[in-house]
Amino acid sequence: MKRTICAFTGGIIVLLFLVTGTASAQNxxxxxxxxxxxxxxxxxxxxxxxxxxxxxxxxxxxxxxxxxxxxxxxxxxxxxxxxxxxxxxxxxxxxxxxxxxxxxxxxxxxxxxxxxxxxxxxxxxxxxxxxxxxxxxxxxxxxxxxxxxxxxxxxxxxxxxxxxxxxxxxxxxxxxxNDHSKKVSSGEQFVKYDPTGIGMAVIALSVVFCSLALLYIIFKNIGAIFTRKAKKAKTTGEVVVKETKSDQISGEVSAAIAMALHLYESEIHDDENMVLTIKRISRAYSPWSSKIYTLRKYPQ
Amino acid sequence: MTQFLSFIGDNIQTFLHFTAFANLTVGHLVMIAIGLIFIYLAIAKEFEPMLLVPIGFGILVGNIAFVPGFKIGVYEAGSVLNYLYFGVIQGLYPPLIFLGIGAMTDFSALISNPKLVLIGAAAQLGIFGAYALSLQLGYSPTEAGAIAIIGGADGPTAIFLSSKLAPDLMGAIAISAYSYMALVPVIQPPIMKLLTTKKERLIRMKPPRAVSKKEKIIFAITGMLLTTFIVPSGIPLLGMLFFGNLLKESGVTKRLADTAKGPLIDIVTILIGLTVGASTQATTFLTWKSVGIFALGAGSFVIATFGGVLFVKFLNLFLKEGNKINPLIGNSGVSAVPDSARVSQVVGLQYDKTNHLLMHAMGPNVAGVIGSAVAAGILLSFLM
CATH class of the missing domain: 2.60.40.1260 (Lamin Tail domain)
Structure with a gap:
């Protein structure tokens, strides 16, 4: 079935190549x-x-x-x-x-x-x-x-x-x-044959559907390939460090999303003077900000 | 002394003649009122403030009455506003905005569940419905095409297409598109509720799978190649959209992606908003054609929402239990990103407080952006 879909997609692309003409350079x-x-x-x-x-x-x-x-x-x-x-x-x-x-x-x-x-x-x-x-x-x-x-x-x-x-x-x-006869624009010509605009709606919607359907078919297959790969890696015990990193949402990210949604839904979120982030914040060292100097020392 | 006084008097008279008070018409006042409403909606109601503030203020700027011939107005060659307006007329700003949109869009929802892309296609029904309606109302084919794109709910696309097909109507079309995009939370929910049953509104969708970086990169490249091979006239918009997305997803061009989604899109939004607003000079804007455009714009949004929701219901007929799509995300095929997806989320939560549809709705939402750019390309190739 998947092979048929691939062949069908390939066929459509080849057909589109065949029915198109060539463009000339601007020189x-x-x-x-x-x-x-x-x-x-x-x-x-x-x-x-x-x-x-x-x-x-x-x-x-x-x-x-x-x-x-x-x-x-x-x-x-x-x-x-x-x-x-x-x-x-x-x-x-x-x-x-x-x-x-x-x-x-x-x-x-x-x-x-x-x-x-x-x-x-x-x-x-x-x-x-x-x-x-x-x-x-x-x-x-x-x-x-x-x-x-x-x-x-x-x-x-x-x-x-x-x-x-x-x-x-x-x-x-x-x-x-050389041709001084009155020219009809392609828009006027279109309306001549399709005064209601239904023809345009059908053709144009079909083109939109076809292009997005092509995208759908291709990404359905690409998605299947990636899922299969991930499954294969799991069954063979292979550890794909890079893939797992991007494939799984970490606990911190999930927590941040849940927190944001909770604040949004409970409408207790307001303009804050701080930002909740999962990015690492680097602070330049300064004795003024150093924790060591702000801690009380135990009496000797 | 008398001569001097008469000289001063004449000059004061000339000065008064040049003031906006002397040249004011009712039309200018109406447009200023509209500009103020836009600013009010943006600040008080937070309806698309990033767009409505520049546009609203632009309307004020464009409707200060003046004596022509001093290179002041947006339509006067050589004026500063005219230079800034050049980017609108030549279709320069919309592709730059698309670059920024691409750089800030995460296509994961779409890639993980590619069938959602079809909802984005179905919602383009609004465009072609509005085209048919415009023809019936006596607009020329090119005007009808330009008006129809309002149904795509995509401001930059609307400006891009109208600048090519009907430059005279661009101001009205842009204002109409942005106004209705801001009003998406008002227009869509009643239609969504009308077309769905309570059972359908409670459908829970499978959580989207995690998408790898490789897939996202492949999507940016293949998406551009596929869509522009079919509709080359969409290259300026689609090329920039996917280019921006590649900058984001490649991970090696963070600085470029940050510029595209940050300073660049902000600058262009300011310029496009202000100049489009300023192009609504009462003398050229307040016509029956503009009124018609507003009516057709509303119609196109309604048809688009109908198309999206009904298509999901149709699709559900072929999907197994457990794989069904909640029809409340159908409206988000209308590409007003992310407002229409937010509407899906809000309406969904009204019926089930734990059913979050936002992630699912983002799929058709970004597909709608691609779909409306493709539709614009088709209209260009058919009508130009």
Whole structure:
């Protein structure tokens, strides 16, 4: 029976491992290409008033990431084509925010202006500071429309599974979320399906019960192991000094508890100027407090 | 001379305009009265004095009417109170309080009789009952989640969750949670008596077995791993709770445990109490929503007590004679530590002067703390 319980507990834990996903670290690997505009004929302009192509990078993590020191390229055989300068505040991308690079082939205009453009571009890649580890890449389709950006958006497939896919966007969204449709919060969604809150009560209570029941099963077994050990030690005559010390409540402790309860119950307890304790009180020696000096000496 | 007098007159007028008398509203007076009641309850009736004194005084501080724009109020960026309030808004104080609670909690009762942990889970019914009620009263899902946590009877958890889900309602939720925690000795006994028979109230439970240090250390580590693996959003609270407990039980970090359960928790309690109290400015606090929160808070405590007591009765159906649990400890699944356990003891003694339930009630009581933190984690992951 106990083996079954152990196996059951183990099974639940393994199952929980299996049904969970993986978490990513909060670093350069959180950076992703999010949107590009190859033919910017009449949309947004840079600080020089030019309609240039641009690349948008998204920090998908939950911490600020500095893209400075990384490399951007449109040619994977030359991964270190454009080195993003370090030490500039503009290269720090806050959590869940975006950074726009102008692909105009004019790096002299600032660190956010790349030394290549997007004409006839096939691939875009982002490498880490070593220039060897690929952080993210996209394959750019040959057909690119005027003033139409190509970006990453969540779409449902035929089976209804939602995936992030690259597609031509209806609206360009530089330095912002590609999906501008009204979003429903998970709370609102929950209420849509469960307006009375009973579903939430059942699910959430079950989760609370499961987690505490797991705790119960594990500690029932651990308790059984410890009790068995103590019994075994007793039958073999083995004296486990440490265990017995902590396993048994000493007479002084029981007496102190009984005394405290008695005082509390009889309501004769009051604010005392002394403390009843089972701790050893150490008193520094002084002739003034020494018992020897306070005792009367027998007459000679 | 006339010019000088007129200049002085103007300045005196400006000064008078800046006094609290000139800016006082009925709302401020009502809130000051509530603050005074809190202080009275804490000092005269000794209802949760550690919490009600700072909160009550905070209410007084927060309801001195002033002209905005001078960095005075708790809601004014850059004011001293606003800096102190930062720990509440960002959910910084509650985990620190949990660290202290962990360092002062003895989980022996729970470890020696692990089935008591389930009572702590059952009493969380109050949370989800209040959630359903709040939705019916027209609160938004996130507001309903934040209000519901009052049923967990855990002040720090209530502040933590409401700071994430409904920061606007945090003052009302915190005040409501702490008020009802203080009123546990008034709310729970009638429900406990209503749901139990005299025979049940006289059930004597087996004395808990002694728990070794090793078991306590294993509990602190496994408890944290298990609960946070299931509900990672509970990490700030559960992680700190079990960490504090490990500091205590390891026996080698006595200084750290002493700091956590002593000076640290005292400092944080002062800051959280005062700032939460100060956040109840009449201008933002006195609304119908706040009144609703108080009503729902009372409801959630009642449901939680029902849940705990009825669950023990249900559990007893499957337990052999001699192993049965006294249903009077069901109420202590509501995690107001140690007040609800004390209620079990007091009510138990009314029927049998030698039946001490305190040790048994501490089991579900601390399980309730874990349960409410897990429930908060679930609400966060579902509603955020």
């Amino acid at each position: 350069v690997s959180d950076l992703k290409f999010n949107e590009i505009l190859v033919h910017n004929d009449s949309l947004n302009v840079d600080a020089f008033g030019m309609h240039s192509s641009w690349i948008e990078i998204f920090n998908s993590g939950y911490n600020t990431v500095d893209i400075g020191g990384c490399y951007l390229t449109n040619d994977k055989s030359n991964p270190t084509k454009y080195w993003i300068p370090t030490g500039d505040p503009s290269t720090k991308i806050p959590a869940r925010c975006y950074l726009l690079f102008w692909a105009d082939g004019k790096p002299s205009r600032g660190i956010l202006h790349l030394n290549f453009d997007l004409n006839n571009v096939e691939t875009l890649a982002l490498y880490d500071a070593s220039g060897r580890m690929l952080v993210d890449e996209i394959t750019v389709p040959k057909t690119q429309y005027s003033n139409t950006s190509y970006g990453l958006i969540e779409k449902a497939n035929e089976q209804g599974e939602k995936n992030m896919v690259w597609t031509y966007l209806e609206k360009t969204t530089p330095a912002s979320d």
